[in-house]
Each structure stands twice: as C-alpha cells, then as structure tokens.
Amino acid sequence: MATGAAVGAPGRRVVTLQADGSAMYTLQGLWTQARERLDVTTVILSNRKYAILMGEYRGVGANPGRVAMDMMDLGNPDLDWVALARGMGVDGARVDGMEAFADVFAQANAGRGPFVVELVI
Numbered sequence: 001m002a003t004g005a006a007v008g009a010p011g012r013r014v015v016t017l018q019a020d021g022s023a024m025y026t027l028q029g030l031w032t033q034a035r036e037r038l039d040v041t042t043v044i045l046s047n048r049k050y051a052i053l054m055g056e057y058r059g060v061g062a063n064p065g066r067v068a069m070d071m072m073d074l075g076n077p078d079l080d081w082v083a084l085a086r087g088m089g090v091d092g093a094r095v096d097g098m099e100a101f102a103d104v105f106a107q108a109n110a111g112r113g114p115f116v117v118e119l120v121i
Helices: 002-008 028-035 051-059 066-070 081-087 098-110
Strands: 014-019 040-046 091-095 115-120
Touching (some): 002 014, 028 040, 040 098, 081 091, 081 115, 091 098, 098 115
Parallel strands (some): 014 040, 040 115, 091 115
C-alpha cells in the first residue's frame, strides 16, 4: 500500500510500519520503490517472530509444540533487513533504541527515495 500511496501522491513522503514476519511476504515492494524512486520510509518492527501466527494459534485454542514454535522464529538465522533492502536498491539502517530511531527516522524522512529502518524490538 505504501508503494501505491507514493505513486498516487508524488512529492509527499509516505511512512509505513511493517512487522518483520509479514515483511517477508512483501519484500519485492522495496525493489519497486527503488526502481520508481519513490519517497517511502519503511520502518520494519523486527521482533524476529511470526507473532501474528502465534496469535492465530491462541485464537483457535491450539497449544503448539516446539517444532511448530520453531517455525515461527525468524531468528535462526537473524534476518538482516538492511542487507535485504540494499539488495533491492534501497538504503537502510538498523537501530535498537528509540533515541537512535528518532535520529535515523528524521534523516530518512529528510532525504529523497526509499529508505528502510529496521527497529529491533
């Protein structure tokens, strides 16, 4: 949606919040943002889990075992969102605290083109 919003409102920066698990399904959007030089700041909330799927387990009353829970882990190996973004032609930075986030976020929004901020939470 951020890509579409940026195409539809040129000259206005778009900010999108994306969890790391769901971002795995939409990584190709970064390539489009780079190709079209879209002004999008993507903040990846990196908790290294498919947390939404764990909520689905709870929602149906399931009690998943170790193997099922291992499949929800995005930390084996850790995803490197900055490297993934750069591989798509998008610059980025990883931060692990709100002070660092505020600085990087301000820089990203002051620039042109797409930028990814991986916020480790």
